[in-house]
Amino acid sequence: MLRFSFHSPNPNHPSAKTLDPSPVFRSVKTFAPATVANLGPGFDFLGCAVDGLGDVITLSVDPGVAPGKIVISSISGAPKLSHNPLRNCAGIAAIEIMRKLGVRSVGLSLSLEKGLPLGSGLGSSAASAAAAAVAVDALFGSTLTAHDLVLAGLESEAKVSGYHADNIGPAILGGFVLIRSYEPFEILPLNFPADRDLVFVLVSPDFEAPTKKMREALPAEVGMKEHIRNSSQAAALVAAVLQGDARVLGSALSSDVIVEPKRAPLIPGMAAVKVAAMEAGAFGCTISGAGPTVVAVIDGEQQGKEIGDRMVEAFLVNGGLRAKATVSKLDRVGARVISSSNQ
Amino acid sequence: MLRFSFHSPNPNHPSAKTLDPSPVFRSVKTFAPATVANLGPGFDFLGCAVDGLGDVITLSVDPGVAPGKIVISSISGAPKLSHNPLRNCAGIAAIEIMRKLGVRSVGLSLSLEKGLPLGSGLGSSAASAAAAAVAVDALFGSTLTAHDLVLAGLESEAKVSGYHADNIGPAILGGFVLIRSYEPFEILPLNFPADRDLVFVLVSPDFEAPTKKMREALPAEVGMKEHIRNSSQAAALVAAVLQGDARVLGSALSSDVIVEPKRAPLIPGMAAVKVAAMEAGAFGCTISGAGPTVVAVIDGEQQGKEIGDRMVEAFLVNGGLRAKATVSKLDRVGARVISSSNQ
Structure with a gap:
């Protein structure tokens, strides 16, 4: 099992005090995917990445x-975001990695293409931070x-x-990733078998x-009974992933009998959207992150469009x-x- | 994934209304192991079986x-247990299986050898019920x-x-078994890899x-923070098993930050026993079931004796x-x- 522990840093870790690495490329382009956090009973400790949606960053060595x-x-796709790197999630993550690497001799410029809407419950800030961290490292x-x-992304x-x-x-x-604890910081990657399909309708x-x-x-x-119910379902969720x-x-x-029942009423139409997803054949449905995106799960893409259409309809009819x-x-x-260049 | 659902009975299930099966053996002898329930953050929904300790039942066709x-x-090994099958966990489970099978034409006699002490936190009643259920079926x-x-065992x-x-x-x-829900009744067997060792010091x-x-x-x-901490550790426990x-x-x-801190003080010396186990090299230690047995986990038998000696010493010194x-x-x-006979 892969584990990351805050207290066991890589002995080959470059030290900011000694290193001032030279860039290997003049420019790199990275992508980071949308993520679905919480996953019902996995509230605050489970999440997974979904393909197709995400943010793109182009990072270049800039003599200016x-x-x-x-x-x-x-920045494209999100006019409200700050261009001040200290107030931008991509900027903060990039600076954190520059500090770790001890970058002192070159200046960088970052271009962000937001593919994810802000505040949608799809991990928009995390995607920007992840793409930035990987870009600087690359x-x-x-x-x-x-x-x-x-x-570095967590700092952001x-x-x-x-x-x-x-x-x-x-x-x-x-x-899938399980956040096991923050002190020490330990996360467990959970491998969904490569030969099985898992499809999300967002x-x-x-x-x-x-x-x-x-x-x-x-x-x-939370009541002891609800604690046990949610814990056992979270445990079943992890077993099902593996x-x-x-x-x-x-x-x-x-x-989820703890968080979803409290939050769903704050998203107009959510209850009906869940019913619509289940009636259309989804295996399950809940709020993605803190919402308002709703996520349904299925094992093949063919049913996805139909389930999505029904959910969209339910949002319109029941939530306006x-x-x-x-x-x-x-x-x-x-x-x-996704690409790198020395031009 | 193997699943058992209350609402999806086996279509080949014999119906008590129609069947009155003939015995295949004159006598069978069965064994069922001790079990460790709760496993810390798996309170009320996780358990596993441990070898060596357990109950033995001999069940015979008896014309009398x-x-x-x-x-x-x-009954040997437990003088207090009732010989009335309606008040004995082995008897109740046996009757439940006889009812399911529709046994009407033969009478049975059951002999129980208790290998497990009562009320020790090692699943004594479950071992008797399990051995009895399997004996009647066999x-x-x-x-x-x-x-x-x-x-049938759950009824018992x-x-x-x-x-x-x-x-x-x-x-x-x-x-390992995860009890996912009771309504419907669903349990998930969790397979610990066959090529790895797992050793318990009880x-x-x-x-x-x-x-x-x-x-x-x-x-x-339970506080929300403690709920999340225990849930994520239960989820990590399941991941670690698989x-x-x-x-x-x-x-x-x-x-476990919810149940063990409340129950440990009721077992004299428990806190010191846990410290002793960890200092001697155990990977973890908690109360088995509702106690008073304490269980420590390790990956090889060689350290088991030393850890056990230290724990026994700590019980004596700190708990008297x-x-x-x-x-x-x-x-x-x-x-x-474990054996069957037609003699």
């Missing part, structure tokens, strides 16, 4: 930028461990959306989820919300370099 | 017993499913020690655990209790026939 510094030269020869990359998440790793973990590593309504209300809706205490059983995975994900459906497979790779 | 009836002819040709056997547990399947599940099936003190106090010590409500990682398994089992240590491997088989 002061050595050791980074600027954000352009530009200097890919010397860091996955653990380093996740920790902490400043932008809260200290939680259930989006940044899978955004970097791909597949339906995002035109609705700004009330983040504060979503957080306040969480109960401070055993490649999409049906059990879906029904476990669908069985327009929505968009995407059918995605499990992304098993996570953040990656 | 009224057709369709069963008598308990002898005597009539082993036609029932594991699901039938577990349900419900009458004797509470409606919980985290002992009877692994006592019947062997290995230390039972001379102490009658105050069952009522143990139950009352459970909090009615991935065969004894070290993660041990540390997850050792990390004499204790006995047993080193057992994971039992992967569960309840089984």
Whole structure:
């Protein structure tokens, strides 16, 4: 089992005090996928990456930028995002990696193409942070461990959306990731068998989820009975991932009795959307992250469109919300370099 | 993934209304292993079977017993147990299976050799029920499913020690078992890889655990933070079982922040016993079932004796209790026939 522990750093880890690496490329382009956190009873400790949707970053050595510094030269797809790297999730993650590598002699410029809408429950900030962390590392020869990359992304998440790793973990590593503990920081990648398919129907309504209300809706205490029910379903969910059983995975994900019942009423039409997904053949359905995107699970793409159409219809009829459906497979790779150049 | 669902009975299931099977043997002898329930954060939904310790049942066709009836002819190792089959966990499970099979024409006599002490936290009642259920089924040709056997055992547990399947599940099936839900009744066998070793050090003190106090010590409500911590560790425990990682398994089992902190103080010396186990090299340590047995986990038998000695010493020094240590491997088989005869 792969494990990352905060207290066991890679002995080959470059030290910021001694290294000032030279870039290996003049420019790299990276992609990081959308992620679905929580997964029902996996609230705050489980997440997975989904393909197709994500953010793209182009990072270049830029003689016009002061050595050791980074600027954000352009952002497309999200006009509201700050160009100040200290206030931008991609910028924060990039700076964190530059610091780890000890980059002092070259300046960098970063261009961000947001493929993910902000605040949709699809790990938008984590995708930007993951793509940025991998880009900086790749530009200097890919010397860091996955653990380093996740920790840099976690710093970014902490400043932008809260200290939680259930989006940044899978955004970097791909597949399913279990956040086991924060002190020490330990995450377990969970391998869904390569010969099985897992398909997600992601339906995002035109609705700004009330983040504060979503957080306040969480109960401070849970009944012992509900604790046991959710724990056993979370355990079943992990077993289903490792055993490649999409049906059990879906029904476990669908069985949260603690968080979903509190949050679903804050998303207009959500209850009906879940019913529609299940009636159309989904194995399970819940809120993606803190919403408002709703995620349904199935084991093949052929049913995905029909399920998505029904969910979109239910959002319109029952919640008065327009929505968009995407059918995605499990992304098993996570953040990656898609091209590099020395031109 | 093997699943047993209450609502999907085997279509080949013999119906009590039509069948009155003939015995295939005159006598069978069965064994069922001890079980460790709860496993820390798996409270009330995880359990596993351990080898070496267990109960033995000899079941015979007896012309002296009224057709369709069963008598308990002898019990060794537990003078307090009732010989009335309706008040004995082996008797109740046997009757349940006789009813399922529709046994009407032959009478049976059952002899029980208790290898497990009562009230020790090692699934004593479940072992008797499991051995009895398998014995009756075997005597009539082993036609029932594991699901039938577990349900019969669960009936027995419900009458004797509470409606919980985290002992009877692994006592019947062997290995690790996750009780996913009771309505519908669904359990997931979790396969610890065959090529890996898993060893349990079981230390039972001379102490009658105050069952009522143990139950009352459970909090009615759990903080959200503790819920998430325990759930993620239970999820890690399941991942460790399926991935065969004894070290993660041990540390997850050792990390319960909800039940163990409340119950441990009711077992004199328990805290020191846990420290002693960890200092001697155990990967993890917690209460077995509702105690008073304490279980430590390791990946080889060689260290088991030393760890057991230290734990026994800690019970004596810190709790004033004499204790006995047993080193057992994971039992992967569960309840089984050890001999059969037509003599």
